[in-house]
Amino acid sequence: MSDLAAQPVKQKTEHLPPFPLNQWYVAALSRELKDEPVARMMLGNPIVLFRNADGEVAALEDRCCHRALPLSCGTLEPDGLRCGYHGMLYNSQGQCTEIPGQEKIPRRARVKAYPVKEQDDIVWIWFGEDANEPPAFEPPRYSPHRSDQYFFDGGVFHYQAPYQLIHDNLLDLSHLGYVHLKTIGGNAKVHMNAQMDVSSDEKSVHVVRHMLDSEPPPTYTAAYPFKGRVDRWQEIEFHISHLRIWTGAVDAGSEPIDNPSRGGFHMRGFHGITPETETTSHYFWTIASNPTENQEEVMKKVVDQTAYTFEEDKEVIEAQYRNMIDFPGEPMIDIHVDAAPNRARRIIEHLRTRSGK
Amino acid sequence: MSDLAAQPVKQKTEHLPPFPLNQWYVAALSRELKDEPVARMMLGNPIVLFRNADGEVAALEDRCCHRALPLSCGTLEPDGLRCGYHGMLYNSQGQCTEIPGQEKIPRRARVKAYPVKEQDDIVWIWFGEDANEPPAFEPPRYSPHRSDQYFFDGGVFHYQAPYQLIHDNLLDLSHLGYVHLKTIGGNAKVHMNAQMDVSSDEKSVHVVRHMLDSEPPPTYTAAYPFKGRVDRWQEIEFHISHLRIWTGAVDAGSEPIDNPSRGGFHMRGFHGITPETETTSHYFWTIASNPTENQEEVMKKVVDQTAYTFEEDKEVIEAQYRNMIDFPGEPMIDIHVDAAPNRARRIIEHLRTRSGK
């Protein structure tokens, strides 16, 4: 019952980078990048995201090197992004390629460019310790975004809370019983007493919870024709920059639920958590599902109720963080639900330490 | 004409507690506590107030000891207050009595409880230097709240200003002539030149002002059938955490106004001033009165005009405080009206010094 791992505000390693570096983080959902530049601060860095004429995504320091106007105030042109003050033009590599009214372009007329990669409808951005080193590995794939089996939709939330409080929330689904009574929750005791298996390695945490013979929650019955009680699973994978929460249910007793090819109703959540600053966060989410009938209507329900659920979480997490500020340095006690969140915190702490070497 | 006592922002004793401790402060008007927990920061402490199943008021540290969610985000149950994140249940003593899904409750699973006492429609809270010491004395009674002779009503204001600026305002009613022209004021010269008697002891200041043969102000004539000019009194009692301002009038020359059983029209104001932080305050007020006819209508007028008057004061005091921030450390000069406010400041300063020993 140690609470060493439960101090989300004051870290013992304050001289280290506040976030794990040498990692891919989610910069955007693909759908966000259309014909306007998008400004987004990530890991404390103001960045402008845009698509070039070939449709490829670029990420630059969001600051004209001349007089510091955000480049995101500018306009997209076939040859790049043009600053909205004096018209300096930048290409996807951050090089200034035109200074209107001036022939010579100084060598220093450039801004930092960040490695980005778009795949499976997600735009990933690399934050490395050394800006001159290329990414050491590829960003992860996410199969439900390119599977025929699933429909998906999603959105982006901005949180007035540090990223690790969102990890805590997603890794501990026992809060469904108290926070999400109206949607995916209910059955508080069932959630709290579910079988739970937690495992982890150096970079990830896995949680599997089975709730056999339980009442299906409102979102489930709205989306799928269950006969009555269900066997329900929640599988959570924590990675440094994102979580996968794959949940679902089959009619109680109809088939084993630890079979990867199990049937029934599935909800596959992707949760990209990207620190904006040390105290604020971006939360990119999608939900994929496999309704068998009334697909459009069911998907709309699933997405609406998921968004509603995340609003409930946001309210709780932001209230929690405001209170942590009002009670600085107060100890927190651990309870049984903290096993997985604490492992995730240890991974983050370990990676921060390594980044600082 | 010293201005030593008139430095409300920078105190010479900055290492001392900013507020007198070992005192009862007003936590709420009874009517505020119904079937929802109430969050209120007092003397810098975030506190949740609630009634238990027996109707008794409890005051706890507003922070679940698990992951710091404000307990005021939770729900009231017959056995106490349940946290809205993971369902931990707390009783009125701050002890956690249930952790859903976990059998053993750690000894440390508790939050601080504050002594409270509800009487005469006021909820008092004790702030002591030593959290383990019980209150050293009983909170004060307030007779107009339980007298057949009076109707009363009231409200709560939140001030963006330190508590002592509100003391200053209430102890110096000469401002009625300039701030409250439209309600209880008017007759600036009469107010400024009123007979005034100021006395004090270690814990209180008393001010008595008589304005004989004066024009009754708008609120008075709206509430009572005066024949013409009036003999008017203002009696102010300052105590550490609250003031009593008992005012009234009789027809001019009709009877002595220093007789406690005097007739005429009475307005008995209760003013609980509780620091929220060093720079913000709660202001709990009631006004009791004794209209003899059209009672409902007259009381509504008295209460509405009192609330309106307090809005005027709030505007002035908050503007004053903003300006004190804009002009840090500037000296203030004293004038004749400051006799009573300066005595109150000396009492507060003395009690802060004693609290810090």
Next chain:
Amino acid sequence: MSDLAAQPVKQKTEHLPPFPLNQWYVAALSRELKDEPVARMMLGNPIVLFRNADGEVAALEDRCCHRALPLSCGTLEPDGLRCGYHGMLYNSQGQCTEIPGQEKIPRRARVKAYPVKEQDDIVWIWFGEDANEPPAFEPPRYSPHRSDQYFFDGGVFHYQAPYQLIHDNLLDLSHLGYVHLKTIGGNAKVHMNAQMDVSSDEKSVHVVRHMLDSEPPPTYTAAYPFKGRVDRWQEIEFHISHLRIWTGAVDAGSEPIDNPSRGGFHMRGFHGITPETETTSHYFWTIASNPTENQEEVMKKVVDQTAYTFEEDKEVIEAQYRNMIDFPGEPMIDIHVDAAPNRARRIIEHLRTRSGK
């Protein structure tokens, strides 16, 4: 291509006064001062401006010397400005002349008065290093405000940005091509490649730009019956506390445009830039013009479009400043358009240094 002069946030001379002293700054447009006191912080000093019974403008420290209420919360009376708390009365010299209810007025019962002078519909205020020294020279005259030839109108903007960023903007009109496409801009290349002559002395910078045979911008054609292409001029005079931007055009080739008595369409802009604080500014502007027909309608267009243009500038400059805060200490590179702004910065820096001696 040095960027020494281009560091608007961090000055190397941080111990010096942040603004040039011993200067007249614009305090108000005359039309702003009617029958209410006006509160305005200038160079970090909260000041109340008002007209006395003779119509003369006074400027006092905006703080009653008794209990610090802003005097701007008070009321104007024939004998001065009366505080809205306890009724102390101040004359135009800042002397308290009445304390209601008190016979003796302490010598210290006064507030600081600032030298002001109203002329040509502008109220100027002197900020000197030594408050006891009278102004060393007269404020400047501004002829278009008292000429029969011109109509004029104007307004006041509040900027969340330091004053020197506004100087930069006004001294470099090449931004018209990118920021003001919809009004006075367009023709980006023409603006960037305009003939430009920059000269300066110890206290002013002069910029003359000629754009011969160019397309008239939308505001111009809306205001004046040009036949087709125009010969256009922009003449900018930078002074410590204000700029004059006199622009205009004649039909292309019809007459020399460097002749002071040239005809055609004129827009004479006055731009008073008064620091509110080190990071915020007041911007007083008027635009004078000489339409020959449909005068009322044309003036309205000129004024509306000028205001719209300044809104566009405000948006850019405030975004620029927010970004300078997000990227503290980052170098800026200079381009050809910075010649005049950099000279102005050197003048300001020099005057700050002299003020600090």
